[in-house]
Amino acid sequence: MTGAGSALDQQLWDLVYAYDAAYDRAARAAGLSAAQACLLDALTGGSRSMGRLAVELLCDASNVTQLVTRLEAGGLVTRVPDPDDRRVKQVSITPAGRRVCRAVQRAFDFPSDRLGRLTGRERSQLSGLLAKLLAPEASSPS
């Protein structure tokens, strides 16, 4: 009725909705926004330049500037000029930032809680199905 509409569509919507809400709650519980939590998480793998963060987070460079400014004000990241190329700023997570990041992960119990309801067999089934859903577009040949 509503359009495309099988029950599966609805389930998918519900899942995404619940997931988003849970992530937002987890971030907020640690005093961050979802965007800030994402940025911080991206830094757990090591320093990144502003530009690289913009690419990874799929957003504008000036947006990264603002996010980093806020996080830096909170002492969660540092932003230092790269000696090799002084145009570049290297952003790193601080120990405090790492703590907060872990707090977010701990508070984000949605995946473990929910996936924990499945048996090992079900999990691998789900993984296979998701892989099929997520596979890159098999685009038409030239």
Place this chain on the structure above:
Amino acid sequence: MTGAGSALDQQLWDLVYAYDAAYDRAARAAGLSAAQACLLDALTGGSRSMGRLAVELLCDASNVTQLVTRLEAGGLVTRVPDPDDRRVKQVSITPAGRRVCRAVQRAFDFPSDRLGRLTGRERSQLSGLLAKLLAPEASSPS
């Protein structure tokens, strides 16, 4: 390494991310924000009061006021005082609103595209798994 971290966790994240992005693109292609598209979609089932919308969309009443104001300015919804209780405003979708809403649904090809990759058997498997994930908390007994 990153934390909780199985491949399944990552797949779930990727799915949600792709889903969100697709919805946002679909809404934007129709000239709406995601929030506006949600509100419009909620109205396809019939008129709703402002308060009811706030409950359904899980947000503040004053937020609804603003969203409706914008949509009304675009001629996509109407807001008329309820004759039975003149405190209440009934919000309804207009024909133009319905058209835009359908445009969003048409542009939001993510679920049909992706779910369309599965066989009927796989879809019902997935549906079963999602039902398990989405089931309300089986809270502990007294």
Place this chain on the structure above:
DNA sequence: CCGAAGAGCTTGAGTGCCTCAAGTACCGGG
């Protein structure tokens, strides 16, 4: 019938995310 309590919506102030357009500082090649 009146006045107080409360419901429903709006307004105003404030925050954050996000984008685009300009601007600044710096690299590298001619």
Place this chain on the structure above:
DNA sequence: CCCGGTACTTGAGGCACTCAAGCTCTTCGG
């Protein structure tokens, strides 16, 4: 040395969202 391009920042502006106040209207007790 100058010029084009790169990396980041700044400024302006839009939208989503929240909280506190305010307004209108209903309801209920006296």
